[in-house]
Amino acid sequence: MNGKYIKIITFLGLLVIVIIQSVWLVKTYQLIELQLTQSGNRIFPKSVLNEVLERLSIITESYGEDKTLNLSTNMDYDENISDKTLKEHLISFLNNYADSLYQSHVSIQLLDSIFKADMKEEGYNAELYCMKVDSTGIPIDGEKKISGINAMRTIKTSVVALNKGKTECVQAVIVNPYWIAIREMSVLLIATALLICFVAGCIIYQIKIIIKQNKIAMLRQDFTYAMIHDMKTPINTITMAGHVLESGMMDSNPTLKKQYFSILKEESMHLLNLAEKILTIAKLEQSRLKLNNEEIDLNSMFDELIQKFSLKSDKNVSFIKDVSITSSLMADKEYLKEAISNLIDNSLKYSDEKVTVKLTAEEHGSSILIKVRDDGWGIPLKEQKRIFEKFQRGGLEYRKDNKVSGFGLGLNYVYKVITAMNGSVSLNSIEGEYSEFILTLPIKN
Structure with missing residues (x-):
C-alpha cells in the first residue's frame, strides 16, 4: 500500500475516534450541567428560607422571646415542606414578618454564604453570588449585572420571590460552571486521553509494521532479481565452456583447455559459495548451525x-x-x-x-x-x-x-x-x- 494512502487512512481513523470521543464528552458535560442546574434550583429556595430564619434568629436574640415567633433555624426544609406553593408562601410570610415588624431586609451577603455552604454539602464547590432581581430575573439597579461573554459562562437558578406581589425577588448565579464539570469529568477526561493515545499508538505501530513489510517485500524482490542475475552469469559461462570442451576444439591446445577447466571450477565455486551463504543464514535463523x-x-x-x-x-x-x-x-x-x-x-x-x-x-x-x-x-x-x-x-x-x-x-x-x-x-x-x-x-x- 502506498505510504500516502496509509497516512490518509491513519488520519481519518484518528479523526473518527476523536469525533466520537468529543461527542461523548460534550453529551457528558451537558448532563453534568443539567444536574448542576437542577441542584441549584432545588437548593436555592432552601438557602433563601435559611437566610430568613437566620435573620429571625438574630432578631430573637436582640428583642427577646416575647416579641418574636418561636422559630427554629434547624427546621428540615426538604422533609417538612414539599409543596412548591407552600414553600413560596412560607418564605413570603416569614420575610414579610421580619421586614415589616423589625425592618430586617434580605442580606445578599448572608444569602451568598448560606447558598455556597449548601451547594458545598451537595458536592459542588462552586464560585457563585446572589443578587436582587425583578420577577423576570433582570437585576435591579445597583446589583451586579452580567453581560457579553461572561453571561455565557454562568448558570442562573430560578427566581425566588420574597413577597406575594413578587416585587422583590432574589436569584443565584453560578460562575464558570465549566470547572465544576471538568472536575466531575476528570477521570473520564484522563481515560479518554489515555484511550486516544493507546489507539493512536496501536495504529502507528501497525502502520510501521505494514511499511516494514512492504519494504521487506521490495527488498526480497530486488534480492531475487539480483540473485537470478548473479547466478545467470556463471551458469552461462559454465554452459559455454562446457560446449567448447565437449566439441573437442580445445584438444589441440592443452594450455587453453586447462584455462577453460579453471573457469568451470571458479564459476562452480562461485555458485556453491552463494548457495552455502544462503543455507548458512537459514541454519543460523533456525539455530541449527554446528560450529567446529x-x-x-x-x-x-x-x-x-x-x-x-x-x-x-x-x-x-x-x-x-x-x-x-x-x-x-x-x-x-x-x-x-x-x-x-x-x-x-x-x-x-x-x-x-x-x-x-x-x-x-x-x-x-x-x-x-x-x-x-x-x-x-x-x-x-x-x-x-x-x-x-x-x-x-x-x-x-x-x-x-x-x-x-x-x-x-x-x-x-x-x-x-x-x-x-x-x-x-x-x-x-x-x-x-x-x-x-x-x-x-x-x-x-
Missing part, C-alpha cells in the same frame, strides 16, 4: 585473504596487516574466514578504483578484536542501525547510479556467524571517509 571450533592462526588467515583478493580484484588495492596478539583464538575457521572475506569484499565493492584495506588483530581484555578498515565510500549514518539486517546494502539499493552487484546478505551473514560464536560486530563509519567493522570474539570460545 579449532585454534586459528589469524596471521596466516590474513595472508591467505590478502593473496586471494590481490589476485582477484581489478582495482588498485593496497593491504595493510597488523597482528599483535599472543593468545590463541578458538573459533570455526571456515565460517570466520568467510565472514572476514565478506568484509574485505565489501571494502572493494563500495570504494573507488584506488582503495586501502587494513586488517588488524589485537587483544582487548579477554577478547580478540578483528578490524577490517577501508577508505571507501563509507555508510550513511541513518543506514548504520539497519546495516546488519537482511537485504540491507547501506542505502546503495536506492541509488539510481548503483552499478555494484550484491544481495544485501554479506553483513547479515557476518553478524549471524559472529553472534553464533558468542561474539559481537560493531561499525564505525563516516560517509565519504571510511568504514571500519570490528569483530569481537572471546579468546576462550
Whole structure:
C-alpha cells in the first residue's frame, strides 16, 4: 500500500475516534450541567428560607422571646415542606414578618454564604453570588449585572420571590460552571486521553509494521532479481565452456583447455559459495548451525585473504596487516574466514578504483578484536542501525547510479556467524571517509 494512502487512512481513523470521543464528552458535560442546574434550583429556595430564619434568629436574640415567633433555624426544609406553593408562601410570610415588624431586609451577603455552604454539602464547590432581581430575573439597579461573554459562562437558578406581589425577588448565579464539570469529568477526561493515545499508538505501530513489510517485500524482490542475475552469469559461462570442451576444439591446445577447466571450477565455486551463504543464514535463523571450533592462526588467515583478493580484484588495492596478539583464538575457521572475506569484499565493492584495506588483530581484555578498515565510500549514518539486517546494502539499493552487484546478505551473514560464536560486530563509519567493522570474539570460545 502506498505510504500516502496509509497516512490518509491513519488520519481519518484518528479523526473518527476523536469525533466520537468529543461527542461523548460534550453529551457528558451537558448532563453534568443539567444536574448542576437542577441542584441549584432545588437548593436555592432552601438557602433563601435559611437566610430568613437566620435573620429571625438574630432578631430573637436582640428583642427577646416575647416579641418574636418561636422559630427554629434547624427546621428540615426538604422533609417538612414539599409543596412548591407552600414553600413560596412560607418564605413570603416569614420575610414579610421580619421586614415589616423589625425592618430586617434580605442580606445578599448572608444569602451568598448560606447558598455556597449548601451547594458545598451537595458536592459542588462552586464560585457563585446572589443578587436582587425583578420577577423576570433582570437585576435591579445597583446589583451586579452580567453581560457579553461572561453571561455565557454562568448558570442562573430560578427566581425566588420574597413577597406575594413578587416585587422583590432574589436569584443565584453560578460562575464558570465549566470547572465544576471538568472536575466531575476528570477521570473520564484522563481515560479518554489515555484511550486516544493507546489507539493512536496501536495504529502507528501497525502502520510501521505494514511499511516494514512492504519494504521487506521490495527488498526480497530486488534480492531475487539480483540473485537470478548473479547466478545467470556463471551458469552461462559454465554452459559455454562446457560446449567448447565437449566439441573437442580445445584438444589441440592443452594450455587453453586447462584455462577453460579453471573457469568451470571458479564459476562452480562461485555458485556453491552463494548457495552455502544462503543455507548458512537459514541454519543460523533456525539455530541449527554446528560450529567446529579449532585454534586459528589469524596471521596466516590474513595472508591467505590478502593473496586471494590481490589476485582477484581489478582495482588498485593496497593491504595493510597488523597482528599483535599472543593468545590463541578458538573459533570455526571456515565460517570466520568467510565472514572476514565478506568484509574485505565489501571494502572493494563500495570504494573507488584506488582503495586501502587494513586488517588488524589485537587483544582487548579477554577478547580478540578483528578490524577490517577501508577508505571507501563509507555508510550513511541513518543506514548504520539497519546495516546488519537482511537485504540491507547501506542505502546503495536506492541509488539510481548503483552499478555494484550484491544481495544485501554479506553483513547479515557476518553478524549471524559472529553472534553464533558468542561474539559481537560493531561499525564505525563516516560517509565519504571510511568504514571500519570490528569483530569481537572471546579468546576462550
